[in-house]
Amino acid sequence: MLRYTINRILLMIPTLLGVAVLVFVLLRLMPGDIVELRFLMDGGQVSPEVLAQERTRLGLDKPLWQQFVDWMSGLMVGDFGVSMWTGRPVWDEIASRLELSMQVAIMATILATLIAIPLGTLAALFKDRWVDRFIQVFAIAGLAVPSFWLGMLMIMFLLVNFNWIPPLTFKPIYVDPWHNLSQLIWPALAVGYRYSAVATRMTRSTIIEVLQEDYIRTARAKGVFERLVVRRHAMRNAMLPVVTVIGLEFAFLIGGLVVTEQVFNLNGIGKLFVETVTRADYTMVQALVMLVATFFILVNFLVDLLYAALDPRIRYR
Amino acid sequence: MMRKFGLPVVLVAAFALLPATADAQTPKKGGELRFAVSAEPPDYDCHAATSFAFVHPVRPHYNTLLKFDPANYPKVVGDLAQSWEQSKDGLTYTFKLKQNVKFHDGSPFSSADVKATYERIRNPQNGARSIRKAAYADIASIETPDASTVVFKLKAKNASMLTNFASPWDCIYSAAKLKEDQKFPERNVMGTGPFKFVEHAAGSHWVGERFADYHVKDRPYLDRYRAIFITNTAARVNALQAGEVLSEFRGHSPADRDKLVSALGNKIEVHESPWICSLVVTFNTEKKPFDDARVRRALSLAIDRYQGAEALSKIALVRHVGGVLRPGYELAASPAELLKYPGFGKDINAARAEAKKLLAEAGVKDLSFKFLNRNVPMPYTPVGVFLIDQWRQIGVTAEHDQPETKAYIANLRGGNYEVGLDFNCDAVDDPNLQLAKYISADRSPINYGRYNDRKLDELYDAQKGELDPAKRKQILRQFGQHALTEAYTFPTIWWHRIIVNWKQIKGWHMSPSHYLNQDLQDVWLDQ
């Protein structure tokens, strides 16, 4: 087990390095630069000398390899540098928005789990009956409806009927729970629907599979009550893939908030990402991508570890 | 359908910008003004800023030497200057400064601060940035004979000098702070303005609070103001409709105005004015066939500006037909004078026939090109769609290319385009600023047409040094005629600014620029 774990950790390093190289190159290939954008997007007459001076100040005139080495050596000591747009430390910019996005993601996860597990189980138990078909349609619709459109409809509904919109500025839940929840419950619902759809489908198919396994048949044959079969035998064994999907979707959600945060004007990671990409704020985008990728790889790693712990065959493959 | 929501309930006098009569009420003190801003300032330095998103949250912390009279644009009044005089030859400006002005840290304000500020703009040192050096290039020296007097000496006559001193960008900084660190204002806010800095939550909001020692008696009225950053247009208008914010000071589209009026009725006040911004078509004159004036002029002639202005004004924030200067500005061409410019006549059929003839003469058949536009929905997209439709009517095919802003700017500046939709937007009507778009590329950093035309340069310099407004106007007409005949760059339709305020907001004045009248000194809340 230890060897497997160490192996997996070592494998993470080339992946992360690959992500770093890819994002670094992609950013430099994008047309347009932050200096032109900053001084020319609103008009004004800025001389080429000022633009050149600003590029020097941001280190954009250094050779590319130098820029990459600078960035990497900063990363080694946990220094992400400063935002090229605001001049504030990258980490401060991210930290001030992370809480909001994490909360929305967690709320969406809770919502999705609460919806998905009962619905998925129900659908599996009544496979191919009308309950199942209904739940399947509900779930597939969840995959189909764009969450930003759902968000737009929600706001439209609230505004037209109650002349009210969710609060505009974020307050942490421990400061003002009511304010906090009334702002974040809507985006959590909008993205949670899709999320619950994915999890419902996973729950349904794994439970169907588990119900066909030998030990379930044995339990049934022994005359164990159906409810007990489901609760004690089927559910427990079906939970692993479901938890996996929930975990992976959570990692994806952080990136997936990109569009929804626009609609609700949430000051989160997704909005920050779109803004920094459109500004070509290299240091910020690099840090954000590394953050999301690391998070995603870690979740994957934990899932694999969990599987390996439960299923010895995987360790020796 | 439009008619149902069409007529705004309250339409505060628009074109003439009448002196407001609403101030008859006695102003009330206190309250917090919440307003939306659609973007966010990157840092806090006025001298390196170009965006309204900077002016709206930051300007209330500062004063400038002069400013535009909020109720009587373009009249210039003192801000930190008590009075001023201009020598007969137009080469010396002497300012008497106000007494008892204090900075937010309690230190007194004096002429040294003015000198330090303008030296920083003119000639930034130690890594400081200044992007408006050109406006003060004519200054020879700045002297401070005593603590309340500043004398500017010029090298050359400049008809726009007073306008320059009223620029909203020239925040007066503390000389002491600048001496410690020229970059101090980038990360710190410390001025003499009506409001002290409280906080800036990145991506979220900006707060200022009343400066108790402000030099104007009994001002400001407000206790605080809170600028909330909302990038999404729909979210911004929703916030305004729900009363979460009381205004947004850049401008709304007609659709937003109609929506707000129909939802809120007489709880709000609509202010409208022509806007000192225009979308201009510009040609890459290095690419064939756009090196040919006939082709360029044909594409200008094909546009029915009058019908377009009327139709687009219902869906986009453009409305006025004008030449190289904002229609309605005292030095701009009158509607009658405008008719004489090519492409500004009322008979569109004749103009289109002429356009086709010009294209035939130039030997251009089935002209088709990529039309570079900015990926900003309002008003770039509607105007772009409109232009493509207009050109289609003389048999010209334009393919819409709308990259996001930074790629758009890179393509325009790099000459990586054929025909593009550029914009011209500045804080004031001043011809020195406005016409810089049209003069030769080797003189102007914002000419993306890559041409040099010495006649335009000559006329530009002549009007700049002409202190007599009537004569200056004459030269400007010649400039317009030549620029629009050559049609390297030509205006399409000028913008129209629409501001929707909740009625509680009093003492705020409309102006043709979203960069002006935002110090919030005289604004109060009736609640």
Place this chain on the structure above:
Amino acid sequence: MAIADTTPKITYKVPKRRHPLVQFAVTQPLGAAGLVVIIALFIAGIFSESVSPYDPLVLDYSAMLAPPTWEHWMGTDAFGRDVLSRIIYGARTALAVGFLSSLLGSGIGAVIGVVSAYFGGRIDMAIQRFMDVLLSFPIIVLALAVVAVLGKWPVGGLDLNLIIAIAIPMIPKVARVVRSSALAIREMPYIDAARAAGYSHSRIIFRHIAPNVVAPFLIMFTAFIAQAILLEASLSFLGLGVTEPTAAWGLMLSGTSQEFYQQAPWMIIFPGLAISLAVFAFNLFGDSLRDWLDPKIKL
């Protein structure tokens, strides 16, 4: 002859051979419903010119923001363009983007997956690490970055670079699934036999391995069309996808249209429904196809 009388005549119950389509419709009613919608979309997309009542590009300043009537079933937009016609032409954009990007993504992905599985060893290792890198970018983030890098490459109103941008995030997923199916096949005796017979690598890959990964490939292909349509809508909504005046569903929801949603809710509701319906139909169909072809495959 008595014997013949005593033995009852044996009647064979010959199962009726039904057309596979009919069989699919009977066993997978939801999938069949999806298929009907998909066919309708294809008709709309291919025959847009004859199906749609108006030209989607023609501006009509006298009918701006007109509500749904008999003349304009779904109303008009801010330029007076018929919303129904734009939705019909939008089907063309959505299908073209969905189909082409899915074809590109799953095609390249499948080739990479098969190659990786067949050669194994270091090549497999290197390819898998690179796929890991791509996988650790969230889809929209990767697409956003690719769109920004490539810029636009419009051909006949369709942005080819957008198609590439949407295809790239699909590659690693397809490669993964195809690789594991191919790995299982690689161990089969007949592949060893083919090797022993001295067949070339490409012959073995294309003649012997590829046909056996068709089922997972087809299933993923359908699922990715749905994803691609959704992703295109999101990107267009963010202003990074299709450009005006091309008719596209996501674009109809973006930019200025949001500002009209109180006076002209039809501008928001119908395009959103079109996206949802199309994605819904492809998902329904894809699910049923999976159940029908190979219930073991999970995505």
